Amino acid sequence: xxxxxxxxxxxxxxxxxxxxxxxxxxxxxxRKLTDHEVAQKNLRIISTxxxxxxxxxxxxxxxxxxxEPRLAPVAVPEVIRRVVELLEHRFEQSRVRVExxxxxxxxxxxxxxxxxxxxxxxLATNAIDAMPQGGALRIVARTVIxxxxxxxxxxxxxxxxxxxxxxxGIARENIDKLFDPFFTTKDVGKxxxxxxxxxxxxxxxxxxxxxxxxxxxxxxCLTVYLPMKGVASRADSQAGRLAS
Ligand code: ADP
Numbered sequence: 001x002x003x004x005x006x007x008x009x010x011x012x013x014x015x016x017x018x019x020x021x022x023x024x025x026x027x028x029x030x031r032k033l034t035d036h037e038v039a040q041k042n043l044r045i046i047s048t049x050x051x052x053x054x055x056x057x058x059x060x061x062x063x064x065x066x067x068e069p070r071l072a073p074v075a076v077p078e079v080i081r082r083v084v085e086l087l088e089h090r091f092e093q094s095r096v097r098v099e100x101x102x103x104x105x106x107x108x109x110x111x112x113x114x115x116x117x118x119x120x121x122x123l124a125t126n127a128i129d130a131m132p133q134g135g136a137l138r139i140v141a142r143t144v145i146x147x148x149x150x151x152x153x154x155x156x157x158x159x160x161x162x163x164x165x166x167x168x169g170i171a172r173e174n175i176d177k178l179f180d181p182f183f184t185t186k187d188v189g190k191x192x193x194x195x196x197x198x199x200x201x202x203x204x205x206x207x208x209x210x211x212x213x214x215x216x217x218x219x220x221c222l223t224v225y226l227p228m229k230g231v232a233s234r235a236d237s238q239a240g241r242l243a244s
Contacts, residue, residue, distance in 0.1 A: 004181065005063065005064040005065070008060040008063055008064040008181075009061060009064035009065060011057075011060065012057045012058075012060040012061045013061075015053070015057050016054075016057055016061075019053055019057065022046070022050055023047065023050040023051075023054070026043050026046045026047045026050065027047065030043045030044065030047065052189050056192050059192040059194040059198075060194070062198050063181055063194045063197055063198050063201070066115075066198060066201040066202055068205065069111065069115050069202070069205050069206055071111060071112060072110070072111075072112075072113070073108040073109070073110060074110070074112075074113045075106075076102075076106060076109060076111075076141055076159060076161060076226075077100075077102045077104060077141060079113055079116050079117050079120060080100065080102065080120060080139055080141060080161070081100070083117055083120040083121050083124055084098055084100070084124070084139070086121065087124055087125070087128070090125070090128055091128065091137075094128050094132070094134060096127070096128055097134075097135070097137070098136075098137050098138075098139070099136060099137070099138045099139070100138075100139050101138060101139070101141075102139070102140065102142070103142070106143065106159065107143070107159070107228060109159050109206075109226045110206075111226060112206070115202045115205075115206075116202075116226075118198070118202065119199040119202050119203065120139075120161070120163075120224075122195040122196065122199050123163040123222050123224075124137065124139075124163065125195075126163075126195065126222070127163055127167060127220075129167075129186065129190075129191075130165055130167025130168050130169075130219075130220060131165055131166065131168075135165060135166035135167055135219075136165070136166045137163065137164070137165050137166075138162075138165075139161065139162070139164075140160075140161070140162045140164065141159065141160070141162075142159075142160055143157055143159055143160070143228065144157070144158055144159075144160045144225075145157055145158075146158050146160075149209055149211075150209065156227060156228070156229070157227075157229070158208060158226060158227055159225070159227075159228055160223050160224070160225050161223065161226075162221055162223040163222050163223075164219065164220075164221040165219050165220055165221075166218075166219045167219055167220060168217060169214045169215060169216045169218050169219055169220050170214040170216065170220050171216050172216055175212060175214065178196055178212050179196050179197055179199075179200040179212075180193075181194055182194065182197075196222075199224070203224050203225065203226070206227070207226070207227040208224065208225040208226040208227055209225050210222065210224050210225070211223050211225075
């Protein structure tokens, strides 16, 4: 994954510059050739396709460089409420009812609020995409005692934030690929397949992880686990000292 990250960052950088030039030239021509209908039509197609590549390249960069989280005490319910507010219109348009189930006295976690927001935004937008006919999204935040999947024999307290939807669910054969970079079932141009792999990277950098449960066609539940007692460094994790 580290080599893939470096390759992605290198590629994104090399592709980014010429892409900007092509996009810029297409925009200039669009402005100049106002009375040339055929040229306008073709230039608009070029512009749209450039935007599409730019989005993928940006995603590759995000994937390649999940920056070190800048940790501070974070009240997770506040971040969740902010994300729900940000997506208010999309929920309304898609006829998705949102239900929050979280106690206000959840302890704060050591986290990077911006990165958590990115993770929750991704989970919520995936849920919206999975419910084209509308439905319900339930966001549950609670503390749990779990064994860290990467640390054999460890047991610790984690804040678990689950996004449960009533959407189309995930086919059994896709469950294992869900967090892989570039895995997407969305139409060309709609998904890059990087959202969940970036989200997983963020959870891991925080000393946590993510999991998924889905009974195909009966909705999906994606959960982020964040350690309650600061971040376990990789060395700590390997030594199994996460258990507290
Ligand atoms: P993208 O959204 O660009 O496809 P993601 O990494 O965010 O990339 O998601 C990868 C794939 O996981 C999606 O294409 C979709 O098939 C599946 N997926 C993610 N969340 C859900 C969900 N809530 N319900 C059903 N499928 C989901």
